[in-house]
Amino acid sequence: MNFDVTIVGAGPVGLSFARALSDTSLNIAIIDRQTSKSLANPPEDGREIALTHLSKKILTSFGIWQEIDQNEISLIKEAKVINGASPYSLHFNHQDTSENTLGHLIPNRLVRAAAYKVAKESKAIKIITGVGVDSFNIDANKAEIKLSNKEIIHCSLMIAADGRLSGSRRSMGIPSEVKDFGKTVIVCKMEHEKPHSNIAYECFHYGRTLAVLPMVGNYSSIVITISSDQADAIMKMKDQTFNQDIQTRFNSRLGDMMIVGKKYSYPLFASHASHFHANRFALIGDASVGMHPVTAHGFNLGLRGSKTLATVIEEALSNKLDFASVEILSKYNQKHQRSTRPLYYGTNLLVDLYNSERLTAKVLRRLALRFGNNFWPVKKLIMGQLTEVQ
Template sequence: MIDVLVAGGGYVGLSLAVALKTAAPHLSVELVDGAPAEAWKRDERASALVAAARNLLDVLGVWDQIAPEAEPIRRMVITDSRTADPVRPVFLTFEGTGSEGDSSPFAHMVPNRAVTGSLLAAAERLALPVHWSTSAVDFSTGPHATEVRLSSGEIVQARLLVACDGVRSKLRDIAGIKTVRWDYGQSGIVTMVEHERPHEGTAEEHFLPSGPFATLPMTGNRSSLVWTERTEDANRLVEGDDLVFEEELERRFGHKLGALKTVGGRRAFPLGLTLARSFVAPRFALAGDAAHGIHPISGQGLNLGFKDVAALAETIVEADRLGLDIGSLAVLERYETWRRFDTFRMGVTTDVLTRLFSNDITPVRLVRDLGLGIVDRLPGLKSFFIRQAEGLAGKGQPRMLIGQPI
C-alpha cells in the first residue's frame, strides 16, 4: 500500500507530489498520467505566475530553474473599445511591483514547459515514481484504503487518491461529486507572436465586444496571446488561412510594437465555468482544474491550482505528523474549508467580469468604463487589487504561499 496516489501529471499534480516528498520524505507518493512521457514538451502555452505561486515554487527548489525563462510583468494596461475603433483609451493601469514594498513584480510570465520540466527534474531528484501512459480508470473506497485500477490493469491500494485530471475529471464523476457548470460560448485562442520593438514588460488586456484580448510579455521581443472569440469564430480563425489569421490578429494587436509574426502553433480552448460542489470524499480529494475551471479573464486559473497544492500538501503533512489518518474525511475537510470559499469567490468574480465585458451594450460600457476610471484614481483600491492578484491577501495563508516550508 502507498500513502498517496496522484492522478494527473500536469503542474498541479507534479507540484503536489513534489511538495509532499519534500516536506515528508517518508511518505510513499506515486503519480500516474495517461499522456506519453514526452507530451508535456509539446505544450506551447504560457501562464502568469503570481507572487504566491512563485513563493511555492521557490520552496520546492525549482524557481531558480524557471527564472531564466520568466519575464516579469512590470506594468498592466486595461483598455475598452471596439475592434474598429481608431483609438483605444486606457482606463486603468497597474505598476508591476508587488505590495510588499520592494521591487519584486507581482507576476511573471513563464512557458508551461519550463514549469513542468523543472518539477519533473525535482521529482527525479526525490526518486518520486512517475508513471506515464498510465491513467487511473476506476476506484473503490474501503475503510482503510482506496483500491485504484490503472489502465495497465494493475491494482494499487492507496491511503489517499488525489484527482488532478483536469476540468473533465473522470475520477470526479466516479466519486459522484456533482458540479456547477456552464459554457460561455467562447473559446480562447492561444498563440505566440514575435514583434519588432520591445514590450518593456507591459501586459495589456483589451476588452473587446467578443471578449478580452490579452497580450502578455515573454522573454525577448515576444508576447503570448490569449484571444477570446465566440467559439465558431475562434475555430474558423484557428483552422483557416494563415494570412486571414494574421490580418485579424493585427487588427486587434495594433502596430505599436511594429511588424508581427506568429511563432509556433495556434489552438482554441472552449471556455466555461466549472465548480465542484465538494472537493473531498473519504480517501479522495480534487485539486486544480478537477476542482474548478474558470474563465482566463483574470489570469488566475493556474494560480488557483497552486493554492490548492499548498493547502492540500500542508493538510496532509500536518495530519501525518500528528499521527492522523491522512485519508480520513475529518482531515480532508480542513483542505476543503481552506480552499472552497476562495475558489467560489474567484469563480463568481470571473463570471461577472466575463458577462460585464464581453458585450457591446452602450449603457453597460459606460458603467464599466466609469468603474475602471474610478479604480485608476484611487491608489488604495489599486493596492488592494494588486494584493488580491498576488495571491497573498487574507490571513491564514498556507505556508508555502508566503515562502515558508511546511
Template sequence: MMDKTLFDGDAVIIGGGLAGLTLALGLEQAGLTVAVVDTLPLEDRLAPEYDGRASALAYTSWRMFEALGVADHLRPHTERIEHILVCDGRPYGGSRPGGPGPHTLHFDRQEISDGPDGEPLGWMAENRHTRHALVKVLKERDRIMAIAPAKASGYEIFPDHGEVTLDSGDTLRGKLIIACDGKFSRTRAQAGVRSSGWNYGQKGVVATVRHEQPSQGVAYEYFLPGGPFAILPLPDNRASLVWTERDKVADALMASSDEVFQHELDNRFGDFLGKVEPVGPRFAYPLGLRYAERFCEERLAFVGDAARGIHPIAGQGFNLGIRDAAALAEVCGEAKRTGHDIGALTTLKRYEDWRKFDSATLAVGTDLFNRLFSNDIDPIRAVRGIGLSIVNKIPPARRFFMRQAGGETGDPPKLLKGEKLTAAGA
C-alpha cells in the first residue's frame, strides 16, 4: 500500500497536549486549516489515573477559553481562585503543626476586580477535565483534523511548505509546522535549536486530597526547606497538591505506605481545613528549567514547553503555553488575512518577539524564587519572611504581581482579552 498525504493545509501541530489543542482552536478561529498529531487518542479520557495534575488557569487564559467556546464545557469542573496566600511554611515535625507561617503575602482578587461575581485571580481545573473540554470543542471544528494515535517521526522543510512524516510513512503538509511536543522536544532537537537549563534535583509529588472545611477559593503556597508546597482549591472540598521535595525524599514519598504518606502530609498541611486525606493515586514529575535559544525557524515555531519549561512554583507553565497560542494564532491569522506567508521567518519573528520577554521574565523569576525559598538557612529565612510582609503592605506592588501572573501586563493578544479572532475572508 502506498504512503499518502493525509493533510495539505495551513498548519501542522506536533503534540496534542493542552497547549497544542488550545493552539489548534486559536488557529482555526483565525481562519486556518489545522492538523494535530498526538501519540494518544483524542478521546474522552477522564480517569484520574490518566493525568492526576491540575492547572491554575490565569484570568486571561480563562478569557481565551471563553472566546474559543471551551469555558462553558469546563466551568462545572472548576473552582474560582479568590485569594492566594504565599508564605514561609511553619516548621513541621514533632509537636509543631504545619500550615501557613507568620509572614504572609496575600493576593485578593477584589483589588483588581470589583463586585462579588467579578473576575477571579484564576480558575482551578484538573487537566483531565480541561483536555475533555478542549477535545469536545475541537471535534466540532471542521477546519481541524486530529490524527491520533500517531507518532511524528520527523519533518522536512521545503521553500513553500513543510512536511511531517508519521511512523506509518504517511505525510502531513502545511505552510507552518508547530512543535508542541514538550520540554525535551524531538522537533526542536531535529531543527538543531539548542536549549539551556538545568535540573533542580527536585520532583513535584502531585496528589488530590479531600478536606473537611471549604477552602473558600483560597490557594496556598508554602515555602518549605525541600521546595514549595502548593494547596490549590478544587470543587467538592478537594485540593490539588503540588508537593516539591528533593529527589530522594520525593522517591521515598512515592514508595511509602498510605499511613506514612498521611503522616507526612499532616505534618506539612496542618489542620486549618480540618481533617485531610488523599483521594486517588500519587504522581511524581522531575523538575527543571529549559529555555530554547530561538522560538522559531523558517516554517517552524515552538510553543509551550517546547519553547521553555519552568518550575511550577507559580503555576505558570500551562498559562505560558496559552499565551504562546494566543500570540501565534493572532500573528498567523493576520498574515493569512493580508496575503502574507504564515510560515515565513518575518511572520514568525513577530511571534517570537512578542513572547520572549514574558517567557524570560517568568523563567528567571521562578528560578530565583525556588533557589531563595528552597532552604532552611535561618538568616535567609528571616529576611525573606520580612520581605513578604513588606510587599504585603504595598498595594501597588501586590496589584502589579497579580496582573503579571494574570498575563495582563504589556500588550496581551486579543484572545487573552476575550476578543475573538477574525477569520480570513470573514
C-alpha cells in the first residue's frame, strides 16, 4: 500500500491531525490496533476533557466540534484553587475575560467518536483498524511500515500518534524524559444535591488532590490523584463510604454526593520527548508530550501541535518543497517545543509544590495563591495559559 502520510494511532490527536491534512493534496492512512467498532463508539473511560477556546476553534475548523452532542458540553464559568483545608481560594472568573466561559468540559468518548466520524467521511483518509505496527524502516526517501497482518505500507512521512508509551518513538531512538509521580489518577462521575454553578474546583490536600469539574446538570466529574499504594483501597471502597469520603473532603459544598457508574484508574506519569521529529518522521499528541492532567492540557496541546505540523506541511507543499524532510519538520519541532516546554515544566513544578510536605513548600503555596489572586498580570498570565483565549 502506498500513501503520502501514515499516522500510527487513531486516538483523538491522530484522527484530528488526519483531518487537518485532509484538505491538502496528500493521501493519508491512519492505523490503529482497536477495532472500527470501538473507534466509532468508544467505551466510557471516565475522562472528561477540559477544552480551551483555542481547541474549540481548531475542532470547529475541522468540523469535529459540530459532531459532538452540544447538550453534553458543559461550560466552566469559574475555577477555584484551594490549598489544604483553607477556605481561601485562587479564583478565576470568565467575567475577567472577553468570553462567556473559561472553557468547556466534554466526555472523552464523545470527542473520540466525533473525530473518528469526521475522519471516516473524508475521501483523503483511509482508516485501517484491528492492526498494529510490527516494525518499520525509514531511509532518506521513504518509510516502510510492516503491519501485524503482514501487509506493508510505503509512505513519505510516518507520524507517531501512538500515545504516551509510544513504541514508534522508542524504535526511532528518540529519548523521552519520563516523570513518574508514583501516583494514580482515579476518575468517576458523581451526582449531587446542590447545583455546581459551573464552577471547577482543584483542591490540593496533603498527599492527594481532588478536582471537582462541572458536568451538565447536577453532576460533576471527580478526579482524585493519590499515592499508588493507596489507590487500590479507593477503587475497592463501597459506594456509600466513597460518597461520604468525597463529600467530607469537599466540605459538603455540593450537599449529598452519590457516585454514578464505575471508577476508572490511570497510572500517573508525564513524559516529554527530547525532540519531535526526524527525517520522514514526527511525533504528535501524547507520543510527543504526556501531561499531568492537573492543568488539563494533554489533548489541548496535542491539537495545537497537530495544527502547527499541518500548517508547516501545507506551507512546504505550496512552496513545492519536500514536506517530510528533516528541515521542514524541524520547524514544527521548534515551534511546538516552545509551546510545550513551559507548560510541561510549569505543571510538574506546580504538582511538586502542592504535593510536598516540606514547610517551605507549604508557605510558598499559600503565598502563590495570594500572589496569583492579587497581582493581576500574574493572574492574567495563568488564565491565558489555562483558557487559551486567542
